[in-house]
Amino acid sequence: MSHVWGLLAHPNREMRSIRQENETLSYHYTHHVLLMALIPVVCAFIGTTQIGWDVGARQTIPLTLLSAAGLAILFYALILGGVAVMGRVIYWMARDYPQRPTLRRCTVFAGYVATPLFLSGLVALYPLVWLCVFVGALALVYTGYLLYVGIPLFLNIDREESLRLSGSTLAIGVLVFEVLLALTVVIWGYGYRLF
Numbered sequence: 236m237s238h239v240w241g242l243l244a245h246p247n248r249e250m251r252s253i254r255q256e257n258e259t260l261s262y263h264y265t266h267h268v269l270l271m272a273l274i275p276v277v278c279a280f281i282g283t284t285q286i287g288w289d290v291g292a293r294q295t296i297p298l299t300l301l302s303a304a305g306l307a308i309l310f311y312a313l314i315l316g317g318v319a320v321m322g323r324v325i326y327w328m329a330r331d332y333p334q335r336p337t338l339r340r341c342t343v344f345a346g347y348v349a350t351p352l353f354l355s356g357l358v359a360l361y362p363l364v365w366l367c368v369f370v371g372a373l374a375l376v377y378t379g380y381l382l383y384v385g386i387p388l389f390l391n392i393d394r395e396e397s398l399r400l401s402g403s404t405l406a407i408g409v410l411v412f413e414v415l416l417a418l419t420v421v422i423w424g425y426g427y428r429l430f
Contacts, residue, residue, distance in 0.1 A: 243350075260343065280307045321348075321411060322343075351378050355374035
């Protein structure tokens with residue numbers, strides 16, 4: 236959690252600090268990912284049970300506590316899986332570089348890069364679909380910036396090569412994000428009938 240403010244305020248310096256640390260995967264998950272992933276889950280739980288999804292035409296669909304709890308667990312698992320998938324994507328993308336980091340370091344890096352996406356989950360306290368998508372898109376742009384800043388430091392490559400690699404990684408990340416977003420909409424918007 237100590238890197239959250241640094242990633243937002245001074246990402247270059249914070250990425251250097253993250254690179255110098257040798258976090259284990261279990262430490263990273265318990266001290267960052269598991270906690271940060273709770274932000275969108277808890278906010279969506281509160282928003283959908285207290286206010287309900289605003290689907291337009293002045294109609295909201297609130298969820299029962301039991302429905303929201305089941306969906307929250309599923310949503311949490313999807314987020315954690317998304318971080319793991321992106322760690323593997325970064326590891327795969329770095330396969331041609333002589334100083335290829337380990338899968339563990341790539342997953343730690345992916346967890347920190349996802350910080351803006353985790354924080355964007357605060358908007359789910361008022362679950363208005365267009366607002367959630369807009370804030371998620373802004374968070375995705377900043378996540379792309381963190382990739383651009385972090386990849387040269389992380390892989391020891393020049394900025395020009397970093398732009399290509401971070402762009403490719405971001406494109407795959409956007410696909411993962413879109414799948415998670417679609418699953419989230421299905422789960423939170425329509426999944427209330429499942430539970």
